[in-house]
Amino acid sequence: MARKIGSRYTAHQILGRGSAGTVWLGEGPEGPVAVKLLREDLASDQELVDRFVRERTALQSLDHPRVVGLRDLVVNGSELALVMDLVRGTDLRTRLEHDRRLAPQAAVAIAIDVADGLGAAHAAGIVHRDVKPENVLLDAHAPAGPGGAPPALLTDFGVAKLIDSPRRTALLRQSGAAAAQQHGAHGADAGAGSGGSQNAPQTPRGIIGTPDYLAPELVEGLPPRASVDIYALATVLYELLAGFTPFGGGHPGAILRRHVTERVAPLPGIPDELWQLIHQCLAKAPASRLRAPELAARLREVLPALEGLPPLDIDEQPDEAYEESGTEAARPEPAHSAPVRGAVPLVETSTGPDSNRDTHTSMRVPGADELAGGAHGTARAPRAAGARRAGSARNRAAQAASLRRRRLKLALIAGAVAVAAGLGGWLATSEDDTATRPAPAVERP
Numbered sequence: 502m503a504r505k506i507g508s509r510y511t512a513h514q515i516l517g518r519g520s521a522g523t524v525w526l527g528e529g530p531e532g533p534v535a536v537k538l539l540r541e542d543l544a545s546d547q548e549l550v551d552r553f554v555r556e557r558t559a560l561q562s563l564d565h566p567r568v569v570g571l572r573d574l575v576v577n578g579s580e581l582a583l584v585m586d587l588v589r590g591t592d593l594r595t596r597l598e599h600d601r602r603l604a605p606q607a608a609v610a611i612a613i614d615v616a617d618g619l620g621a622a623h624a625a626g627i628v629h630r631d632v633k634p635e636n637v638l639l640d641a642h643a644p645a646g647p648g649g650a651p652p653a654l655l656t657d658f659g660v661a662k663l664i665d666s667p668r669r670t671a672l673l674r675q676s677g678a679a680a681a682q683q684h685g686a687h688g689a690d691a692g693a694g695s696g697g698s699q700n701a702p703q704t705p706r707g708i709i710g711t712p713d714y715l716a717p718e719l720v721e722g723l724p725p726r727a728s729v730d731i732y733a734l735a736t737v738l739y740e741l742l743a744g745f746t747p748f749g750g751g752h753p754g755a756i757l758r759r760h761v762t763e764r765v766a767p768l769p770g771i772p773d774e775l776w777q778l779i780h781q782c783l784a785k786a787p788a789s790r791l792r793a794p795e796l797a798a799r800l801r802e803v804l805p806a807l808e809g810l811p812p813l814d815i816d817e818q819p820d821e822a823y824e825e826s827g828t829e830a831a832r833p834e835p836a837h838s839a840p841v842r843g844a845v846p847l848v849e850t851s852t853g854p855d856s857n858r859d860t861h862t863s864m865r866v867p868g869a870d871e872l873a874g875g876a877h878g879t880a881r882a883p884r885a886a887g888a889r890r891a892g893s894a895r896n897r898a899a900q901a902a903s904l905r906r907r908r909l910k911l912a913l914i915a916g917a918v919a920v921a922a923g924l925g926g927w928l929a930t931s932e933d934d935t936a937t938r939p940a941p942a943v944e945r946p
C-alpha cells in the first residue's frame with residue numbers, strides 16, 4: 502500500500518528491512534528512489550534527528566558512483582526518512598548467502614568498488630563505521646565488471662553514527678558495570694572524523710558496529726577513524742573469498758576479543774599478493790593498514806592474475822564453541838527468531854516490527870577492571886577442503902549463523918561481560934602490532 506513521505510515522495514512497496522528501519526521503493530519528483538523510513542524510536546529521538554540533520558550536508562555532498570547517494574532527508578512529525586538513489590539489485594549479503602564464496606576476481610572487483618567509495622568518503626572527512634555485506638548493494642542493471650561481478654555501491658553512510666547517540670551509550674553504560682577506560686586517540690591514522698563530521702566530538706562512547714567487522718581499536722575504546730573502514734572492508738573481502746569472517750563465530754564477546762588478540766589465519770589457496778593485502782589491512786595497528794585509494798590501486802594490480810580462478814576450496818567453519826559446549830540444544834527458542842542474515846548483533850537495537858534483522862553492535866567499552874578471564878571463543882584456522890579437523894562435526898555456515906543468532910538473543914548482557922573477560926590482561930600488556938604478536942592461547946568452553 503502506498504504511503505506519503507513528506508510532501509514530495511510516495512513509498513510504494515517494501516524493498517527490505519534493516520536494524521535502523523524499513524527501505525521502500527518510492528517515487529519522487531525526479532523519478533524512482535529508495536526511501537529508508539527510520540524506526541520510530543530513532544526517528545522520535547529529537548537529539549538524534551537534529552544530529553542527522555546537521556550532518557546531512559556532508560552526506561548529501563558525497564557524490565561518487567560507488568556510493569549510494571543521499572538525496573533528501575524528510576522530517577515529518579515523528580517520521581524521519583532518508584531518500585536515497587535506488588539501486589536495482591540485491592545486497593552483497595544476499596549474494597553471499599546464495600553463492601557461499603565468490604571467485605577471487607569477482608570478490609576483488611567488489612572490494613575495489615567499495616574501496617573507491619570509501620576513498621571518496623574519507624577524503625570528505627566521513628567514516629562509514631559499518632562496512633559489511635549488508636551495506637554493499639550490487640547494481641544488477643549495470644554491465645558486469647571483472648569476474649562477472651555487478652558494480653557495487655556502498656550505502657548507509659551516517660546511519661551507524663545515527664544509532665550511536667551519547668544518550669544510547671549512556672543508557673548502555675548504566676546497564677553495565679564501570680565506565681569505559683578511555684585511551685588516547687591514535688595519532689597516525691587518516692584524519693577523518695567519525696560518521697559525517699571531521700570535528701565530531703570523540704567523547705567516551707559505546708561500541709557501534711557489527712561484531713564480525715569491528716576494528717580492534719574500536720573494541721579498545723578508541724574513536725572511529727578511516728582505518729576502521731579499511732579493516733572492515735578487508736574482513737568483507739576475506740569473507741567473500743572464504744565464506745566466513747576471519748574472527749567470527751561463537752559468542753559475540755569472543756568475536757570482539759579475537760579482533761584484539763588473534764592473528765588472522767591465511768586462506769588456503771589464496772594468491773600470495775592478494776593475501777598480503779588482506780593481511781595488511783587486518784593489521785591490529787590502524788596505521789599499518791592501507792588507505793582506501795592505495796588499497797583500491799593495489800587490488801587493481803592483482804585483479805588480472807585472478808582471472809578464471811574458481812572460488813577457494815576451503816573447509817566449512819563450524820561454530821565449534823557451540824558444538825563442543827553442547828548447550829545449544831538445551832536453549833529455548835526465542836519467541837521471535839530473526840531470519841539469518843550473516844553477522845549477528847551484540848545487543849539488539851530494534852524491537853519494533855520495522856526490523857527483521859539485527860546487525861548492529863551497541864555496547865559500552867569494557868573497563869579493564871571488569872575483565873576477568875576468557876572462557877569464550879576458539880582460535881580458528883581455515884583448512885583446505887578435505888583436510889582433517891580435530892573435534893567437531895561438519896556444520897554448514899548458515900546453520901552456525903542461525904545458532905549464533907538464537908544464542909545471542911539470550912545472551913546480550915553476558916556478551917558485554919564476555920568481551921571484558923577476554924580483554925583485561927591483554928589490554929594491560931599488549932603491543933599494537935599484528936606481525937609481532939604471537940597467537941594467544943585460547944581456552945575452549
Ligand SMILES: Nc1ncnc2c1ncn2[C@@H]1O[C@H](COP(=O)(O)OP(=O)(O)OP(=O)(O)O)[C@@H](O)[C@H]1O
Pocket residue numbers: 516517518519520521522523524535537569585586587588589590591592635636638656657858859860861
Ligand atoms: N538504496 C537502495 N536501493 C535499493 N534497495 C535498497 C537500498 N537501500 C537498501 N535497500 C534494500 O533494503 C534492505 C534493507 O536495507 P537497510 O540498509 O535498511 O538494512 P541493512 O543494511 O541490510 O541492515 P542494517 O541496517 O542492520 O545494517 C537491503 O537489503 C537492500 O536490499
